[in-house]
Amino acid sequence: PHLVSLLAQDCLIFFCNASILPHYLRNVDWMNCRVVEDVHLLVETLDPEELDVTVALELLSMEFADVTVRRLAVKRLENLLTQTCYLYLYHSLTLSPNITLAGCPYFRQRMALILEAYLLGCGQAMIDSFTKQVQAVVSLQEVAIMIKKLYPDSKDLPTAGGTHKKNKVKVCAVICFLLDTCKVMASKKKPLWLEFCPMPSPTPSLPVGIIFKQGDDLRQDMLVLQTLAVMDSIWQEKSLDLNLIPYGCISTGHNIGMIEIVRNAVTIASIQRNHGGTTGAFRNDALFEWLKSKSLQDVERFVKSCAGYCVATYVLGIGDRHNDNIMITDQGNLFHIDFGHILGNTKHFLCVNRERVPFVLTPDFLYVMGRVKGGNSLYFQQFMDTCTQAYLSLRSHSRLLVTLFSLMLLTGIPELSAAEDMRYLRKALQEKQSEADAKEHFLKQISVCENQGWKVQANWWIHMVAGIK
Missing domain, CATH: 1.10.1070.11 (Phosphatidylinositol 3-/4-kinase, catalytic domain)
Incomplete structure (x- = not known):
């Protein structure tokens, strides 16, 4: 129990560089107050900059619930470059509202509080933007459900453009779709192939294309695609460009989401x-x-x-x-x-x-x-x-x-x-x-x-x- 108090500075550096800190913490008797005090003394003495990034991520897992331990990990990750942090913390930065809310009830409640706090302070303009986005997703979901009821057999699906005379239509006054190229895809879940006008820009740009899916859990796809991005970053460090295409994918709710179309x-x-x-x-x-x-x-x-x-x-x-x-x-x-x-x-x-x-x-x-x-x-x-x-x-x-x-x-x-x-x-x-x-x-x-x-x-x-x- 008193081992920590006997450690020299070299041993502290060894904990960081040798990546044995998680192993040591797993064997701590967290019910013993004196031992925990020694552990906190050790952790507070460690230099976050000396901590390996992988170890810092590991300390954020469910195995380590101690606030002092997690604070050390956060301090290390705070100093990462934005792009690197995005790759590694995709789970908390990108997926937390979508993945976590569908998981453990404790985390659903926790993320709901964080979301509420954000909405209270983000300003009316941001709230209005979020409201329009939610309205658009809800409208698309209603369309997807209606199509499944109208066309239970994929052979009867309408062709792109349908019988509309106009080639554009607005959804919730937010998105301007190009109906001539929109269609229902002939697969079991009948996803919607949607193309819409890009945002106004000084330079010409191609239409934006997405596949809207209702009935599939896209959280696992998101995890795999982001892991592919991490793998690509590892290979790029070795000057190995393998031409991966980790296309965009986002889960917008329970069994609802969008996938980027690869042209x-x-x-x-x-x-x-x-x-x-x-x-x-x-x-x-x-x-x-x-x-x-x-x-x-x-x-x-x-x-x-x-x-x-x-x-x-x-x-x-x-x-x-x-x-x-x-x-x-x-x-x-x-x-x-x-x-x-x-x-x-x-x-x-x-x-x-x-x-x-x-x-x-x-x-x-x-x-x-x-x-x-x-x-x-x-x-x-x-x-x-x-x-x-x-x-x-x-x-x-x-x-x-x-x-x-x-x-x-x-x-x-x-x-x-x-x-x-x-x-x-x-x-x-x-x-x-x-x-x-x-x-x-x-x-x-x-x-x-x-x-x-x-x-x-x-x-x-x-x-x-x-x-x-």
């Missing part, structure tokens, strides 16, 4: 349908022929983006990967969408696991890289090198990634509700293995994907035949 992009499924119908899922050259039609000269963008998403989806355990939630831009930038299953929670059909590979690396992807029938290819070698470099970079930040997910445990996200849910993350990052063994582990995953690629194609064919979306 000039199509799904892999649509490309395959245009190259043989449902059997296009088995055409190894379908994607290559489509890219060639777009006059794509630089295959490196495809190689890098494919490597980035292979590593990211494997580490995060993202499931339900079919050809309707993998997209590609006209420039060859591959990216994934729809993150309803994470941390190894896979999707089943008739009690059969549909996920047969650790990540998506199908024969048509390999064909673009020149990897045909196992032959040598410089692009495929570049793909493997990029994958291992990206994987090892994330592995060196495994504590940060695990900590960011642990901060979300009490938010009520279905597939992230207990400490056990992080086991997949730790296993995927091979925390207990050497770097050489971890590299070999990921190369084996690439080999599995190569050998089992036909099973993914068969799954995609079933997906297209059944019309599942």
Whole structure:
């Protein structure tokens, strides 16, 4: 109990730099007043600047409820650059009104008080702006619910623009929609594809596009997309640009939210349908022929983006990967969408696991890289090198990634509700293995994907035949 009082300044610095402070605090007897006094003495002596950022984030988790401990963490994070703070504290800065209010009742009450305090002091102009935004979301929700009732069968959905003579309409006198390009998407939840006029600007700008979804919990998508942004920042530090597209996504309420439209992009499924119908899922050259039609000269963008998403989806355990939630831009930038299953929670059909590979690396992807029938290819070698470099970079930040997910445990996200849910993350990052063994582990995953690629194609064919979306 009196160990703290005997620690020298060097030991205090050791606590910070060696990142053992959380481990030490977990073993403190917080019911012993004298011990707690010693702990507070230690914590108040520590220099926040010497504290590792990952450790500071860990001290904000539900494990450490002590005010003095949390104050140390906050002091460290206060000095971060705004962009870095946004990346790491996305959970509290961006999601708190949306994620937390849907989670634990204690935090719902806490956030309600914070929101009330903010509204009391933000001024009438800001309140008026918030009111218009809420009215717009409520109106869109009413439209979405009405469409589901009017068109229970997706085959009867109206086409873009409908029969309106005018191509613009206002919602709550806030948003000016372009009806000619708005439509109802043919999927189970019938999301709304909406485009509207941008804000007045001296320079010409493209219409703003969003997908409005009613009936889906987008909080998990938000978490994955922000984690992709964190991963990208880790890779950028290593001068590794993998062309990720962490598009915008926000949950605006219970099972309501908006998703940014990525321009000039199509799904892999649509490309395959245009190259043989449902059997296009088995055409190894379908994607290559489509890219060639777009006059794509630089295959490196495809190689890098494919490597980035292979590593990211494997580490995060993202499931339900079919050809309707993998997209590609006209420039060859591959990216994934729809993150309803994470941390190894896979999707089943008739009690059969549909996920047969650790990540998506199908024969048509390999064909673009020149990897045909196992032959040598410089692009495929570049793909493997990029994958291992990206994987090892994330592995060196495994504590940060695990900590960011642990901060979300009490938010009520279905597939992230207990400490056990992080086991997949730790296993995927091979925390207990050497770097050489971890590299070999990921190369084996690439080999599995190569050998089992036909099973993914068969799954995609079933997906297209059944019309599942």
